[in-house]
Amino acid sequence: MIVRDFDDIVRDARDRVISDAHWSSVRMLLADDGMGFSFHITFLEAGSEHTFEYKNHFESVYCMQGKGSITDLATGETHQIKPGTMYALNEHDRHTLRAEEELIMACVFNPPVTGKEVHREDGSYAPADEMAD
């Protein structure tokens, strides 16, 4: 059994806290935990906007706190996000996420991320077997 605490990770395991422009993510579970998925608590700054396209991953995102919206860039459709809203990128959907207030999200990736990915210019993460490390 693995037991981890969010506050302990933030204080003691900084390699599990990934930050980029206007977002940060605390990786509670990563690929090497062997669960077959990774689990992250992700923060998106109020006023920020992000375009992602996880070509090599499925991702589900559950809003725990905050307010914003997501636009499906294939259809142009925009959905409001509030606590209790979940979106799942079951078609590797290219999307734009906007945080009107800070968003705190519980995210699941399949396959699991290793924690060493960087977002590429197209908004994707490389598949694990293409990573330099």
Added chain:
Amino acid sequence: MIVRDFDDIVRDARDRVISDAHWSSVRMLLADDGMGFSFHITFLEAGSEHTFEYKNHFESVYCMQGKGSITDLATGETHQIKPGTMYALNEHDRHTLRAEEELIMACVFNPPVTGKEVHREDGSYAPADEMAD
């Protein structure tokens, strides 16, 4: 892209709300969503105690609200649970969960549950291919 709202499911999609003795679970994602995992928001009643052993699934559980504990029945070790605590049953660990206050948990199962499982006497869910339906 799948977008679902917790409140809408509770109001309109009761087949996605599973209840048993002193717990209930809102299934935001199930096997037929094709994500390779399922995602549930689960409520454990204050004062309740539960022994589970998911012999055929990995499960991670993130505490969003409440207070309780989990005992690993293989080692006898007990861990406190509070908001921000995550446990992951990476060895199909048999465990007893106690809710001192109502616990609200974000749960991920791999493989995904179908939503038709019942807990067997040993605290497990049957694998999907052994299910009657």
